[in-house]
Amino acid sequence: MAWFDTLGAGGPILAVLAVLSLISVALIVVKTLALWPVTGGGSARDAALAEWAEGRRDAARAGLGNAAADRVLAYAMQALSDGFRGAPLIAELTRRGNEEFAAMSRGIRVLELIAMISPLLGLLGTVTGMIQSFQELELAEGAANASVLAGGIWQALLTTAAGLLVAIPAAVAASLLAGRAERGAQAIENAVGRLMVIEEQGPR
Template sequence: MTGTLDMLVSGGPIIAVLLVLSLVSLTVIVVKAIQLWPVTSGKAARAAALETWKSGDRHGAQKALEAGKSPADRVTAYAMRAMTAGLKGAALEAELTRRGNEELASMNRMIRLLELIAMISPLLGLLGTVLGMIQSFQELALAEGAANASLLAGGIWQALLTTAAGLLVAIPAAVAASLLAARIENAAQNIESAVGQLMLADQNPNL
């Protein structure tokens, strides 16, 4: 524990900033993982609801999707309610687009923050390293050749610490942002597919 504290102190304010970014990153990753876990669920339930819709049981189809937890379930359930109420054409398409965009915006919330952390953490680490190297060579210059190699090596080690810390913060953030973005894209495709199949089934009940 003491060694970790010594490393944080040696790294200076850059390490402190990276530590805060790491805590923020881990918090966002956990929150988004919990939020996005169910967004690709319910494919089988939507397929069954669509078959129910095709059979003419519109109320049964809507009820089957009411308990759905994914964005595709919510948007499809709304589309069924709206179509049952007589809404159609451009007005229906505009409202479905709006709801789909809202779902997408909700899923994407805080993903940009992860991407930002992944981008700036290595830069902060590099900045800390450069500042540390400058300080080390300034001390060497002031010593006028009297400084020994161990003193210089110690200063360089402390400087390189910030680069390592920056990479340790950036890598998990970048990986998580990529995986979460892929899950969001999959959920968006599910919305488009479910609504498209519903519209097609309504126009061509025999398909």
């Protein structure tokens, strides 16, 4: 393609950055939709725990939603109703909580990787473009047109700008999404911890 050839050494780097940008945008959209509900449902869990404290166990389980904290809490309630208690139950709840957190965190590492390597790829494109520009200047034995040399330099610098444009949104999104996943994990710990306290105290 003409534009690809015009960009010289920076063309392949820009193509890679374009692919990384598409992956980044797709991940941001998918993870935002997936993590949007993980911190919700707090009032429903409060109501379910209140029902459990009053001894209405079936009503407590029925009032839960489908967020990560709701799923782990529902399992804990069912296990307690079935007589599953003690260290084995805590270990199983920990395992389920870790699985939920791993699912919430999946894909965020890829965003962090894109944020890390995109500026490096941009810098690589700039360095290779500058090398090419100065090689052309050397071959021209100092007689090169200044406008041609300047054109080669801006083409080289374009890859650094592109790398930063890809990296900045990916870094911001990775940080925000990781924080939301952590809040989802905290919701799981809070819900299960409160259930265990209620169970120790016994029905009102």
